[in-house]
Amino acid sequence: MKIAIVGATGLVGTTFLKVLEERDLGITELYLFASAKSAGKKIEFKGREYIVKELTEKSFDLEIDIALFSAGGDISKKYAPIAAEKGILVIDNSSAWRMDEKVPLVVPEVNKEVAFKHMGIIANPNCSTIQCMLPLKVLSEKYGLKRVIYSTYQAVSGTGHKGIEDLQNGLKGLKAKTYPHDIVNNCLPHIDSFLDNGYTKEEMKMINETKKILGLPNLPVTATCVRVPVINSHSVSITAELENDFDIDEIKKDFAAFEGIILIDEPQKNMYPLAADATGQDKVLVGRVRRDFSKEKSINLWVVADNIRKGAATNAVQIAELFKNTEKF
The missing domain is CATH 3.30.360.10 (Dihydrodipicolinate Reductase; domain 2)
Incomplete structure (x- = not known):
């Protein structure tokens, strides 16, 4: 599975990486995005060093399966639709999409069935x-x-x-x-x-x-x-x-x-x-x-x-896990 993290240097973003290291999501490619200020930073994940890249509208031209967003509502409103249009499943940790009628709001232990009704974006609830x-x-x-x-x-x-x-x-x-x-x-x-x-x-x-x-x-x-x-x-x-x-x-x-x-x-x-x-x-x-x-x-x-874990990063990764063995998102 090819994963991208948007907001990779923030508190939730770095916890995404910790949780992904602990859980077997079968990651084959990992892309880290953040603001221009954080671009160039080096982050280690499972023994390999990754360089954080600046988030742009072209970031999602890459071959990505799932993008985990935790960079604030404004970023999500702008970039989540761009990623979804490219066929990428967005799991968004901000409040931007939670109350959108077309966007599932998911806690896997509670209502995982609605996750599969997504139209490219799934919202992670408030912590x-x-x-x-x-x-x-x-x-x-x-x-x-x-x-x-x-x-x-x-x-x-x-x-x-x-x-x-x-x-x-x-x-x-x-x-x-x-x-x-x-x-x-x-x-x-x-x-x-x-x-x-x-x-x-x-x-x-x-x-x-x-x-x-x-x-x-x-x-x-x-x-x-x-x-x-x-x-x-x-x-x-x-x-x-x-x-x-x-x-x-x-x-x-x-x-x-x-x-x-x-x-x-x-x-x-x-x-x-x-x-x-x-x-x-x-x-x-x-x-x-x-x-x-x-x-x-x-x-x-x-x-x-x-x-930061169950209230944000872990819940989002658990949502991603629902799609681990599916061919299409």
Whole structure:
């Protein structure tokens, strides 16, 4: 398989390479693209040195099967259609195409079947959305979803290298450059820009993407997204109101049996999902599973995942893997 990475020097782009090294995608050719500023950089992959090339409209004249994009929405809007017109399957990590009706929005463990309905572009969901889809898929299929409430605790790596630098510099007493306030010893209820409805773009991404991925366009969903002083891995508190009643122990068994989920739920032993434990792995950690006594047929859970791996790079590579043994994309 001939693979291209657009945005190869960014935080997600370099993680694409790590994940591809770990997984057997059968890569025969690898092309790395980035901005003019990053062109010429050398990157090692599986013992071979590759030179990063500047992304241009002619970049996709090469023989490429799949292009993994993580270079921002503007780049994706401009170059993804160019690649798709050349017969290249684009898997895009930006928000540019997620809510396009013609573009599948895919979490492989949840809705891989829609990936094959693509028209040249497949969208990778928002990082905080991806991890929530696995346990919500379990609840939706077996009990029915009536309403979902998200409260997120999102790591600074979600803002890329600049977010990590703000946290590290803040610990040295330096002022924030990327965030509107210092992130050290702080929680910022502000991810992406604010909209006229009072929500942020990040919150609306979670709301709208949840409905699309689960195929529940009328599902009531609300979200509050918060940036916290943690380097990596997002944590999300989910409250879900279900259509049907449930047994907590049975739901825990369902979570534990679901592909991609690791259940960590022994609070008496101080065992529950932690950002530190999620970092570096591709599974979604689920715990603190308990009945919400304030509302009939409602459940609370705590969901943690590595936002750069499962929340971005790994999910995109998993989508690519769906096409590993297919002749046409």
